[in-house]
Amino acid sequence: MKYVIGVDLGTSAVKILLMNQNGEVCQEVSKSYPLIQEKSGYSEQNPEEWVEKTIEGLAELVKNFAGNVEDIEGMSFSGQMHGLVLLDDEHQVLRNAILWNDTRTTKQCRDIEEQVGIDTLLKITKNPALEGFTLPKLLWVKENEPTIYEKATVFLLPKDYLRYRLTGLIHSEYSDAAGTLLLDVGEKKWSKEICELLNIDLDLCPPLIASHEQTGAITNEVAMNTGLNESVKVFAGGADNACGAIGSGILFEGKTLCSIGTSGVVLSYEERSDQDFKGKVHYFNHGEEAGFYTMGVTLSAGYSLSWFKETFAADVDFDSLLKDLNEVPIGANGLLFTPYLAGERSPHADSTIRASFIGMDAAHERKDFVRAVLEGITFSLHESIEIFRDNGKKIETVVSIGGGAKNKHWLQMQADIFNVEIVRLASEQGPGMGAAMLAAYGSGWFTSLQACADTFVQVVETYHPNPDNVATYEKLFPIYQDVYSKTKDLNEQLSEFRR
Structure with missing residues (x-):
């Protein structure tokens, strides 16, 4: 061997x-x-x-x-x-x-x-x-x-x-x-x-x-x-995101990666070098020689959830925090969250904007806030996916890795908000896997990176969008998008009071 x-x-x-x-x-x-x-x-x-x-x-x-x-x-x-x-x-x-x-x-x-x-x-x-x-x-x-x-x-x-x-x-x-x-x-x-x-x-x-x-x-x-x-x-070798794409099998048109760690990344394979996204999302060369990739970044993705836990639920673990997630209806009973805890990158390159909970009332419980946080993170990533689609990209399958792939209800939420098939991998080693695959391909074990991925990258679970949920999220998403423009000026005024 x-x-x-x-x-x-x-x-x-x-x-x-x-x-x-x-x-x-x-x-x-x-x-x-x-x-x-x-x-x-x-x-x-x-x-x-x-x-x-x-x-x-x-x-x-x-x-x-x-x-x-x-x-x-x-x-x-x-x-x-x-x-x-x-x-x-x-x-x-x-x-x-x-x-x-x-x-x-x-x-x-x-x-x-x-x-x-x-x-x-x-x-x-x-x-x-x-x-x-x-x-x-x-x-x-x-x-x-x-x-x-x-x-x-x-x-x-x-x-x-x-x-x-x-x-x-x-x-x-x-x-x-x-x-x-x-x-x-x-x-x-x-x-x-x-x-x-x-x-x-x-x-x-x-x-x-x-x-x-x-x-x-x-x-x-x-x-x-x-x-x-x-x-x-x-x-x-390659950049961490390029290697993460390789290690997740994002090696041809139609394949997209959703990686939720401290920050969140939506990365989609691109075979053309002449796309113009007007700087709203990143556009880089892929580690696959003939390819490129587009990438949107949410600065506080998983960090939004860990911040909420440490601030309001420090006494419970993440599994307990998320256990009632599916008991809360879409829209978290009228509660929205924008994950701008440290500013934002895509599609708003804005270091001043900050996070918001919108629509709070006395009837809301902790589980409503948890669902709102997860929906807000996913909506933020969806903004990048919509930019991809608006520029003619096809999004057929999204491979979900990181914290967003560790809860079945969050995986289904991604399928419903992105309106696309979500898959989870058997082994999730991310950039390190991609680096090893480049060494395997370079060493002559495989005739292509895709042939390597056929052996190294295995799907174990697939989530399909629920049409009714998709329709509900399509009504909620524009409201989420409106929060940025409505709070931008307020956050600029508040910036002088921040430590």
Whole structure:
């Protein structure tokens, strides 16, 4: 039996999966590392922590592996998007990595819009200038840390830096590069035009390859420190959302992913490079070589439910909190919730908007609020699905993963609100699974990623929309949408009173 390793470099931990040719998870190792938050809005990490914890995790995996280590053939990566790692001419790290959830770059976003132009930016990169992306971070360093910027010879995204440290070779790949605001998404090349408009040296951008392409093998030092064989082939990998799509079988038109974690993502496969969503949803290169994907983000999806539990029901577990969900009718007896606890991303890129309960009265019980929270989260994700549909995309099947796939009533709610078939998977390993699949495909186990998915990704349950429920939600959804416009000005006025 042969094996591959999927390394998922997350924001709080690195998760390492060992998978065999049957698509079975044989081992799972996780190693955490801290965030560095020196000021409000700042979010950084020491890239050396990623390397140390990954080496530790790989060594633990090998130590507990009962087979022949020479049968571990390949390794690939998934990683947190948008982070900035700057290297000097000796490829030494110049400063801590600035992460995706760092919000210090509002000024730089406005500078990009002014100097590049919103229309030009959307035409080339398919995405608006948001604080999370890499380019605003690069401009922030250029403006605020000019000595560091002048020493920089290349920038890397987090998982690309980790891969460099394991192989000694510098590359990036299209799915992660698409989240920088420097990639021409349709042409799959760094944008010379944007670099020139912002006076950025094009040579700062690393060489680009496809997600399944080999980027060398592990170094002798890594082999010695982990116990892996030096022949382990290393493949480029992909952005976390692209790998999550691969690991969920979102590999052809009509397939969509709904992932509800702390934030929520609706991601749909796209075979065209010329769609124009006017920046309302994200549009990135897929880890599947010929594909793209559209993506809407709800910033406080699962977080809305965990916030409600910790604030109003700290003494119960989630199963108990949701046990009466189906006793409450659609619309939660006239109660609506908008999940804007930390602002919103899609379709409202608004850092000031905040959450609302609308329609409360004395007859409402805790179970009504719980249903309203779940409906509000699902409505927010549905806004992105409706944008997809309004632009001609077909949504035939939605694969639901994360917290939203752990309750049968919530799964049925998704089927009814999205008005589409919802499926749940047998094994839900997300981005780590996608990284392992890229290694399996790159190692020649399968002729395509889809052939790999046929073995690795198995559906165990399907939920079909109930026509009566669909009709009721279609009446409720426009009311939900109206809450944003009606509360936007109020929240802007209230912002000065927030701590």
